[in-house]
Amino acid sequence: MGNFKFSRATLPDILIIEPKAFEDERGFFMESYHQAAFREAGLDAVFVQDNHSRSAKGVVRGLHYQLPPDQMGKMVKVVKGRIFDVGVDIRKRSPTFGKWYGEVLSEENKKMLYFPPGFAHGFLSLSDGAEVLYKCTALYAPASDRGIAWNDPNIGIKWPLDQAGKAIVSDKDGKCPRLLDAEVF
Helix, strand or coil: CCCEEEEECCCCCCEEEEECCEEECCEEECCCCCHHHHHHCCCCCCCCEEEEEEECCCEEEEEEEECCCCCCCEEEEEEECEEEEEEEECCCCCCCCCCEEEEEEECCCCCEEEECCCEEEEEEECCCCEEEEEEECCCCCHHHEEECCCCCCCCCCCCCCCCCCCCECCHHHHCCCCHHHCCCC
16 A cells, blocks of 8 residues: 555564655545554554553653553554654563663654564653553553653663653653563563
């Protein structure tokens, strides 16, 4: 399907999705999801919940995931501003366990990332009022909700923090365990 470019990230289970935008002096139009095109690219996920967040500059959200049987894949896009979006492989038997992938998503580049179940997800807001939409393959299940420390030195995510190097993190996210101490897949 010609309105999307699909490619694999350096962690091959993560899909990079670049929709084709049709732009002119009025603005733009693009498809952000097309079931047949996504299936053709190997993404046969069924999305059951959409989430929308707004974050101030410097806010880190994550690293979040849900345990089985409520494991969740997420397709993430930015509709306003810029974020550094990250996925961490938390599947113990995976050859890429504990590895991360990150990329800037913005309203300008219109890129999307799909993180399958088995990945913890988080992002850093690089602009004030960054708005993020994500389609999820499972409903939110509080009993299965888990997190990993966003700054776990064993994972070593290179967050592009400003010169002050400080992140704004919720109390909940600030108390998350390191990967080696977390319940994972």
